[in-house]
Structure formats: structure tokens, C-alpha cells
Amino acid sequence: MDVGFIGLGRMGRAMAARLVAGGHRVRVWNRSPEAARAVEGAEPVGSAEEAFSGDAAITMLADDAALRAVLVEGGLLDGAARPAVHVGMSTISVALAKELAAVHGRAGVAYVSAPVFGRPDAAASGALNIVAAGEDGAIAKVQPLFDAMGTKTWRFGLEPEKANAVKLAGNFMIVSAIEAMGEVAAFSEGHGIPGADVLAMLTNTLFASPVYKNYGAMIMEGRYEPPGFTLRLGLKDVRLALEAGEAASVPMPFASVLRDNLLDAIAHGEGDRDFAALATVAARRSGR
Amino acid sequence: MDVGFIGLGRMGRAMAARLVAGGHRVRVWNRSPEAARAVEGAEPVGSAEEAFSGDAAITMLADDAALRAVLVEGGLLDGAARPAVHVGMSTISVALAKELAAVHGRAGVAYVSAPVFGRPDAAASGALNIVAAGEDGAIAKVQPLFDAMGTKTWRFGLEPEKANAVKLAGNFMIVSAIEAMGEVAAFSEGHGIPGADVLAMLTNTLFASPVYKNYGAMIMEGRYEPPGFTLRLGLKDVRLALEAGEAASVPMPFASVLRDNLLDAIAHGEGDRDFAALATVAARRSGR
């Protein structure tokens, strides 16, 4: 397929490379052109308009603001050569996704929301889990692209914003696991037991899953740099989950604790380290 | 080995049966004699004293009160034929375990704390994870018994109470996982997405671990009866974790939320259902 790819951060570059490896023609664009050149086998184009065309265009940007700037303020939907399908893969708010669904409807461009689970290494090996929502026809068209980037595509209905709600729910569950491990480590240390020993036992038995093993190891080793995903971005996602919960009148007490503790971490200089550094809050609060 | 086994609830019966299957001589005692007879191949004895003797004696009772009643008030440590090693496998408070360690020292009976992770089905298949703490010599003596009951024994030092702290930490992490899934289900339903679909995706990918699969399935199906472990007992364990955390000045905000929500569940009649019913609280609070 002929695909445009907008947004070449660590995740975007790895995903675009998978599309190239999958035999697709990939036109890439990024606000800083260096990044564009960094994707071997892809064709850097000079403007977002040139990338927003073809059989499909994928956007993988940092947040609501970045997507708004490029897509809405950039007027891409009014462009001459618009893509058959726009696949929004960024982690954005449910509210913006809903708004975009309406805007695309008016513009006559099919819109599919398809945020992903997986860190850069998973993206590089095409091992992402893709959470997709949108019209069946549109998703069918871009399925070959999903197959090149992920191990499995999970469908969540026709309204694009539902995929974003699911992405936020998953990230909330990841941060909750980090907080629980942080409290367990502080509790153990408080009783003279190495927190790493306790987490090693738990993450190899009852909690032997990727999230617990991955973040558990970082907490056990106190290894929070370089960040795979910064704590500041973790706070952004928890905030988006709280906002979406509020829109549906769903109290989320765990998410509220996470928000407070992430702020505590940022106030203590952890904002740019990996969000597993949330675990340092429980330790500090217990006087360690 | 010649082993006495005191406390034949659903877990105790299954564990005693594994010892019999392992070729050990097992003298069993329970406050209600019917339970004692229920362990095929084991030898029911008429008093706790008769069971508290031999190469080792295992206690597997409901809580601090039950263990105090049988062991301390029952005066077992003053008995004539005391065991070489007493293995306390009940989930009790860190404070009581510490007190028992001292009492056994004065009585000249080796004491090992060895609570377990695993539900009745795991106990029946000898697939428990055993968390042990105590003197090396004493643990070496009873290792054959652990091997008959569990897949692995995890050591946590010489002070028995440390094993109990680790058990409480693990249970806290399990209840935290249930709460996180409950909030995710309520959040999803609030956005018109079946909570079961979201949990199915998460527990088969990032969270593909026994705890999430087991409790996730119960939440997805709303199947909280019969209880494998009652919500009321879940509250007891969270309370013990909070008390132990308090003794070490460790704030545990997630545990505090769990305590409040478990009380909410009990106030709404969920106390005797499986503790996965904690998930009903997030649903009810969001008006569902």
C-alpha cells in the first residue's frame, strides 16, 4: 500500500520501519526533518500535506496539542490529495478522538483510531498490540498495515474514541501495577526485607506477566534512565483517564492516588525519568 | 516423616492430603472432628496435643484468634511430646508471628513461618508457592514437607515474621489488581464498551499472569460464588497489611483505598462472596 506516516518519534520511527519491511511504500514526515531521514527505505516528503495522502495516512504524535496543530490547524483535511483512510495511532483524549470522528465525517475522510500497547522495542519487532475502533470497511483496508506493525489487532466497535478509552484504561492499569509494586517494596524494606527479593518472587509467580516483569525489574534495580516512557507522559495519560472517567461519572480512586503520587514524583525531580520512578514516592514517604 | 497437622479447612485438607501422598505419616486434628476424618490416609487424633508432636507439626488456621486459641491458650508449647519443629502456615499478623518466635524460643521448639500463595485447587495439586522464614536448620528439616505441598519454597531470612510480611504484601498486590480491573471495567462500561472485552484483551496481553487471568475471568463473568476466598477475609488481610505498614511507618495509599472499598462492598452485602466482588464497588459507584 501507499502510506503516509506523520510523527517520527521513537515509536513512530520503529512503526514506519515495520511498514517498509512489510513491502509498503511509506512517505514519512516529521516536524524536524532529521527524524524523517532516519527511517531507512522510507521516502521523506517536504510537508505534512504530502504525507497526508495515498491509500492511508498514519499519525503518531505526542499528544492532543501536537495532533491538533498538525491536523486541524494545519488544515490537512481540506487538502487536495487526502488519504482514503486516516489512522490515528497517537494516545490522545477520548474527547479529541470523538471530535475528530465528527470532523472527518464532514470532510469525507474515513477515520480509524488505533492506539497501541508496547514500548519502542516491541514496535521495532512488530510485536505491538493494536487497539482499533472505526468502520469495518475502513479497518479492513488498513489491516495489512496493522499486520505489519503488530501481533494482534483488537477491535472495539465503530466509534473511534472507544479505542482511545481502551488505551487509557490499559495505561491506567500499568501505572497501578507500578504503584502497587512501589508500595510493596517500601513495605518490605520497612520490615527489613529487600524489596527486590519480594518483587522477584511475586513477578515470577502470581504476577508473571510482561508489565510486572518489565517494570518490576526497573524498580528492583532502581533503573529509571534512560526513560522508555517519561513519568511526565505517564501523568498526562492518567489525567486523560481521569478526564474521560469524569465525563462518564466514573469515580476512579486508584487513578486519583496515582495522579497525586506522580505529582509528588515530579515535585521531586523525577518527571523526565521512566514512569517506573513512581515507585520512589512510596520509598521517600516512608522515610527511605 | 511423622507429622501433625492442625487446621483442616479447605486449604488445610488439601495440604494434608499432599503430605499423605508424599509418603508421610500424618496425624490430623481439627476443632470439628468431621473435617479430620475427611483426609483420606491421614490418622485423626483426639486432641491438638496429640497432633502437636512428632518430627514436625503444621498449623493452618483461619486467623490470629484461632491460632492464639489453639496454640497459646491451648498451652500446646507446654505439652509433653512437642514437635521438633512447628511450621506456622496460617496467614497471621506480623506482630503475632514475632511474638510466637519469641515464645517458641523460650519453649525450646523451633518455629518456622511458612504461609503460602495459591487457592485450594493449587493446594490439591501441590502447586503452592511457599514463603518461608526461620533458622536454616529448622527449614532444612521440614523441606521434604514443603516439597510435597508446593512447587517452590521462597526463603526470606531467619526471622519467622518476615515470611508473614511477604505474604501480606502479596495479598495486597492481588487485591490491588482486582481493584484496578474493577475500575477499568466501570470506566469501559461508562464509555459504552463491554468491560469484559477490555479485560479479555488486557489479561491476554500485558497482564497475562495467573492473578489477572483468574480474577479477571470472575469479574468478566460476574461469578463471585462459591467464594474461593471471601471478601471479608480479603479485608482482614488488607487490614493486617495496613497494621504492619503502620508499625514500620510506611504509608500505603492503595491499601487505604482497598480498605474503604472493601467496607463499601461489605455494607452492600458482598462480604461472604469471593473477594473479586470488590469489583462491584466501582460499578455501583458509577451508577451501574
Add this chain to the structure above:
Amino acid sequence: MDVGFIGLGRMGRAMAARLVAGGHRVRVWNRSPEAARAVEGAEPVGSAEEAFSGDAAITMLADDAALRAVLVEGGLLDGAARPAVHVGMSTISVALAKELAAVHGRAGVAYVSAPVFGRPDAAASGALNIVAAGEDGAIAKVQPLFDAMGTKTWRFGLEPEKANAVKLAGNFMIVSAIEAMGEVAAFSEGHGIPGADVLAMLTNTLFASPVYKNYGAMIMEGRYEPPGFTLRLGLKDVRLALEAGEAASVPMPFASVLRDNLLDAIAHGEGDRDFAALATVAARRSGR
């Protein structure tokens, strides 16, 4: 003085009437003209532009959106006859207040932020507490207006947004008092003691202050209608406090609990009742 007054809700009407009583010439405007006619002795004008002129113009609108619509999108600052001083008395976000301070600076119109504490009855009797921030000269000019509307003006520096931060802090403390009384009432009822008796004792002794007496009485009587201030607006203010706290990396665990419980109340149909109805959440959660 010659004053324009924009926004004639229950608070605005009462405040404008005080200005009239204070001998000022008051030109009033409201999106629904009926409200404008409702202020005896004031002069209804046909447009926001006509009101946004004179010695000073006061805006008293519902929220950020309403103020943005009228002032910014309405282009009032580009008008021909702009006021010497614009006094923003609405409860708005710290972020918007900061933005408006900059916008007014460029437009060459003095801007003073002056939100108030007090419900409609206090406004009617000129008993408001006014929290003001802005340049000394500008505040000095409008002091006669503050004197007509309030018992005291509290100064909080030169940056207008600081007054809005103080207003949000005060509202957070009010909602916290309501929550604490709600938990006390549920706790008392749980022990067979009429919550009203306990609140009566506390609000007449240690907590004998306007906020506790006022909301305590509503909780004791379960009198949440008609609303003096709706629970939905209470949630808005707690959200603004949380957002402002986040901007300064200040964790506010009480505010997080308030947010969750206000959502619980809204999910149970209390959104349009007085925000003292927050107290119904603690009762319901305890099974009452």
C-alpha cells in the same frame, strides 16, 4: 462611579443591586435580557459592548467558557469605549486569569481579578468577602465598588490570577468541610447515634463557623433543594483546584477524594442539588 455590569445570575443581580444602592450609575447586560430588567434602578443596555465601558466594568459569569465567549470571542477588548478598569469577579481557572492578565496588558485595559466568598444572601446584604489581586492603582479606583458589595477586601498581590488561586483554595476548603461532616454523620449513624446530634454539637462548639453552621444544617436536615450552589458547580471548582495544583506540582489528596465522591454523587442523580448533597455519598457507601 459609572459602572457596567455583565452577568446577572443570582449572584450578579444581588451585587449589581448593591452598587445601585451605593449611589453608582450601573449599566447592566445579560445574555437573557429579562435578567437585566430584574435589577431595579440599574440601566439595561442592549449589548455587552455598551456595558463594557465607563469608569469600570464588572464581569460575573458562570465559568471559563462563558467569560471567553463574552469577552474574548465577543471582542470586547477591541471595542471603542472600553472601561478604565475591568474587574473579573467570576470564579474561573488560574490559567484563564493569567491569560486574561496578558491580553488586557496588550489591550491597555487595567485588569483586576476579584472573586468573592459568600452565597446570594450575603451578596444581597453586601456582606461578601472580596479577594482581589492586580495593580494597586487599578484596585484603588474600584475600591468604592468593592466597599458597596462586600464587608472586606482581601489583597493578594499584583498578579490577577493569584486572587483566583485563593478563591479555588477557599472553595476546596468548604467542600472538604462538607465531606468531613458527611463522613462523621455516616460514622455516627453506623453506631446508632443520630448524625444530626453529633453535627449539632460540633458546629456549635469547635466548629462554630459560618461554613460549618450553614452546610451542617443542610446535612442535618437533608435539605439540598433549592440549591444555593449546585453539586455540579462544586465539582467544577474542585477540578479547577486540582488543575491549578497540578500546574504547581502540588498533590492534594483531599481534593482527589472530593472529586471521586462528587462524581459518585452525580452518578446517583445529585448533580443539580446543593453541593452539600456530597454528604449523601458517605451515607450510601455505608449501606444507608
Add this chain to the structure above:
Amino acid sequence: MDVGFIGLGRMGRAMAARLVAGGHRVRVWNRSPEAARAVEGAEPVGSAEEAFSGDAAITMLADDAALRAVLVEGGLLDGAARPAVHVGMSTISVALAKELAAVHGRAGVAYVSAPVFGRPDAAASGALNIVAAGEDGAIAKVQPLFDAMGTKTWRFGLEPEKANAVKLAGNFMIVSAIEAMGEVAAFSEGHGIPGADVLAMLTNTLFASPVYKNYGAMIMEGRYEPPGFTLRLGLKDVRLALEAGEAASVPMPFASVLRDNLLDAIAHGEGDRDFAALATVAARRSGR
């Protein structure tokens, strides 16, 4: 009246002195005899038994453990010359008060629970608020003593433990007020506004009550020593409130936050300072 007074801490001494001033014969006893001599006009006696006699005996001890040690383990209820009425004024658990009511019934000694609100200075001036529960006849007998020690006696029914529940509810509300002020101070400082200025405004207007003025002043001045009531004792009372709430299945999310933050404060060395030092937690968590 002929009164025995047991427990001469800072509160007890002041209360006994008021009884002397009220013309009553007061026999005082304390575990450390120096304290007993410190009450001018009172008659030190050599044993708790001698004090536990006469028309009435008052106990004012630190906690459950101290009262159990003196009264239950000390076997006072089996003594020869027992008092007509035992007035328990200590802040103890609802559970112990309930147990004592039963024990006194069997012993044939009237028992009245009458904890107080007010700090040592209030006790010295007879300005305490007394919360009493017990049989009407018994309370009528000791009313003259209450009149000598307090400004008002608040009745809460016939079961003594109800007075203890009310005392715990009141203390919970006090600590909640301290936490709310602490969060407001941190929030204000985060926005470049002196927290003291904001608290000064709020505690002189909407929150102009003894509790807010008293603790607000301590927070504004950062004056936490000498302690009127230590933070460690504050944690004890919050724990008793949480336990009593749990017994009645009443979730108290504010109390849970208080518990966590008091532990944070203790972990940072604030345990022996005044419990208003709870306010330092919000400041520290925000990086100040």
C-alpha cells in the same frame, strides 16, 4: 462530693484542680507520685484502689492499654470500697468502652463514658465540652463534677460507648481541618502566595471557629513545639476512628488519607511534635 481522680497528665491535673476549686474533696492518684503532689488542694492517695472509691471515681488515662492496666488488670472493680459511679473520661476505643460497660454491669458499678473536647488551657479554665453517655441516674449524680470541669455537657444516650464514638468523630474532624489547611497552604505557596495570608483570610471569615483559628495559627507560624497534643496521639485517634468505622462498615476516605499522611509525618520525624505538624506533609510532597 467525694471524688477519686486517676491519671494526672496535663489534662488530668487541670481537670482535678477544677474539681478542687469547685469545692469537692478530691483524692488523686497517678502511677508516678510526683504528678499527684502537683495538684494543689487535692489529697494524694497511695494506691489506685484508694482513689477508686467514694461518690465517684474519674479515670483520665492515655489510652486503651493504660486504662486496661490500671482498671482491669489492677482489679479495681473487685475492690472493697468501690465508687458509686465510675466516670471514664479517657479517649479510648469504642470496643473497649463497650466491653467496660458490660464489665461494670456485672460488677454492679455504674459506668459513664465522658470524654472531653478542649486542650489543657481549656481544662484549666473549666471550658471543656463534655460528651457523656450512660444511664440518666448515674449522669445526674456526677453532673456537678461535669459543671466544675466544663462549660457544657452533651448527652449521647444510654450506652457509654456512644460518647467515645462521638469523641473519635470530633477528633477526626479536627485532623481533617488541619489536613485541608495544610493542602491549602502548599497550594498557595505553589502559586507564589504566602500560605499564611490565605489561611489568615479564611480563618477570619468563613472558617472563623476555634479549631481553625488555633491550628491555623500554628500552621501559619510553623509553630509545632511544644506539642499540646502529639502527632503520634493524633494517629492513634484516627486509627481508633477507622477501627470503629470498620466495625460499622463505614468507609471513611478522608480518615484513610489522614492515616497515610500522619505516617508520612512520623517517618519524617514529626511524631512528637504537635499534630498540626501534619501540615508539613503537603508542603514536603510539593517539593517545599
